[in-house]
Amino acid sequence: MDEDERADATGEGRLDGNALGGLLSGVFDRDVTEAPSECAHCGTVNVIAAMHAYTRAPGIVLRCPACGGVVLRIVETTEATFVDARGAAYIRLERTHR
């Protein structure tokens, strides 16, 4: 995999949660980029899109932009998807009216 794509331009692996909308939609079955979530470490509420995303790891990590604490970790294996949400006090998903 060419993790180095863009590496020169970014300097580091940090992105915005917004960039992971497609990948997260495969886990949550919807676009969660606008979903608010409370950081379990510092209590700050941010939408997923505004969190700091790290993708150059086994899986993806979302961190709180206020305190840097890990909010969400997602690892996909060939068998299953592991969602570690212990850093999120909650994630608010609006009911869909369709």
Next chain:
Amino acid sequence: MARSIAWRLATVAAIRDETPTVRSFTLALPDWPGHRPGQHVDIRLTAEDGYSVERSYSIASEPERDGLVDLTVERIPDGEVSAFLHDVVVPGDRFEVRGPIGGYFVWEAPLGGPLLLVAGGSGIVPLMAMLRHRARAGSAAPTRLLYSSRGADEIIYRAELDALATDGSGLDVHHTLTRTQPPGWTGYARRIDERMLADVVEPIRPSTRVFICGPTALVETAANALVRLGLPAGQIRTERFGPTGT
């Protein structure tokens, strides 16, 4: 909030060179639900042996074009997907697209202005969707664009930006060229910094909506400087670009 975002098959309708290393691809997308300016899509390329790779690309076009979506892609040396798009793909080719994605880094005409857009390199792409939409919607929201490129021949959409900036709608375009400047260059000639941002946004209006897209260092420099200049952090939306492949 939309239900799960479907993969659909896109057909390449046209390819256009923007700069020596940047190309735009017009995709025909049947049943495209429409997008909002600033959203992106994921592209999935799958080889015959089943190996597949995904990348995210911002949508460059305005939503007013029905069923057609432009992506503008910079060719990254050794970039698995961008090199394939540049070197292999021809009109008529098809690949999978998932989207539109993201409702956060979005501006639509009813939101109004003032608007400050800050771009580095191909970070102009989602901002261009906003500017094209602004023009098509007839918006007169006061808008300033500060756009950082390495050299004059690397400015993406240069002619179109020049035209938009002189159409009387209230768009100011400021360029900075960080590496090389042509003879007689009167724009900025350094990386974006606080002094440059202060020049461009002057006078500071706290109601300004800010969208910043580019490499991480540029995004963070600009966002931090704008907060120091007095813009509320909550009105500054950022999109750092980099690898999102799986």
